[in-house]
Amino acid sequence: MKKILVIEDEELVRHSLIDVLEAEEFEVVSAENGMIGIGLVHKEKPDIIICDIMMPQLDGYGVLTALQQDPLTNTIPFIFLTAKADKADLRQGMQLGADDYLTKPFTRTELLNAVNTRLEKHNAIYSQLHTKIEELCDTLIEPVPDEFLAPLKAIKSAAFSLYEIDTTTRSVTNQEILAVAEKLDWAADRIERLMQNFQLYIELEIIANNLQQIKVMRQQRSSNAADLIQQIVLAKAKTAQREADIKLGLQEATVKIADMHLQKVVEELVDNAFKYSLPGTSVGFLSLIKNATYIIYITMDNDHEVNTKFFNWLNGKNHEQSHAMTGLGLAIARRLVEIYEGEVYFGTIRDGRARVRVTLPCVL
Helix, strand or coil, X not given: CCEEEEECCCHHHHHHHHHHHHHCCCEEEEECCHHHHHHHHHHHCCCEEEEECCCCCCCHHHHHHHHHCCCCCCCCXXXXXXXXXXXXXXXXXXHXXXXXXXXXXXXXXXXXXXXXXXXXXXXXXXXXXXXXXXXHHHHHHCCHHHHHHHHHHHHHHHHHHHHHHHCCCCCCCHHHHHHHHHHHHHHHHHHHHHHHHHHHHHXXXXXXXXHHHHHHHCCCCECCHHHHHHHHHHHHHHHCCCHHHEEEECCCCEECCCHHHHHHHHHHHHHHHHXXXXXXXXXXXXXXXXXXXXXXXXXXXXXXCCCHHHHHHHCCCCHHHHHHHHCHHHHHHHXXXXXXXXXXXXXXXXXCCEEEEEEEEEEC
């Protein structure tokens, strides 16, 4: 049963409202002025509020202003009652956050239509929000377990090595100590990166449902895209000891994406290009401008078996398993590209080599 709070100083009008609403099986609580009404909002937690404007002590505008300042009450549907139909009064109420107006005198049908319409709209918004939250929760819990496995295995391996050293009588070499330290250091770095990626992933999933924030983000520009890509490729190739394998052919452009986000996209894709290709085989990085679109191609020899599910994910298939298969990094890269109105796609070229294509809008 939906609960309605009626705030009205005229006793006859107040009781008339109560009678009509109770006849429709609403639960009704009432207050004769704004001060009492605000107290009842917090105590009774109504589903909708019907409030007169002209009242002693605290008028309807004051009630609405107070409720709008509290995050616990600012989403409750609010209908004003007024004896005036002046456009300035209507505009003032709407600017404060009122959902609807009823001008006295009003009919029973007008009252019930206004109440039911606002309740239905509120329920629809709540239902959509609840669905979004459920989808977000499902999305967020998918990638964590597999991402943790590799560093946890390294920590367990290091612990086992220490245990073996402790249970033997032989002397321990510096190389053995260094090997254990390297395992622990690698695991710590992986977990730190995972935490950073997980935080960013949560932020991006929230942003993906915020059109206003997306609009602001799409005003960002990366003015030296080719230079940024080249720096990342050279640094990653050096770390992976693949400097001799890379081939570069990059066209400079101003791309419609923030520098930090383009950097993140490229870092994740370059990491995986080296991961999914064998040392000694070429990895090419090409970029060009076509029809106001900046296209980045990453081409790699596919001489060993590559996980088919990984590539299906890049093409939008088996999305429910994508995070577990490919990790947070690629999920972040894809979401970032999508936010900036781009696409990530995998395919093969004529000679059988694998190729990832990223498209982003650019400034001509």
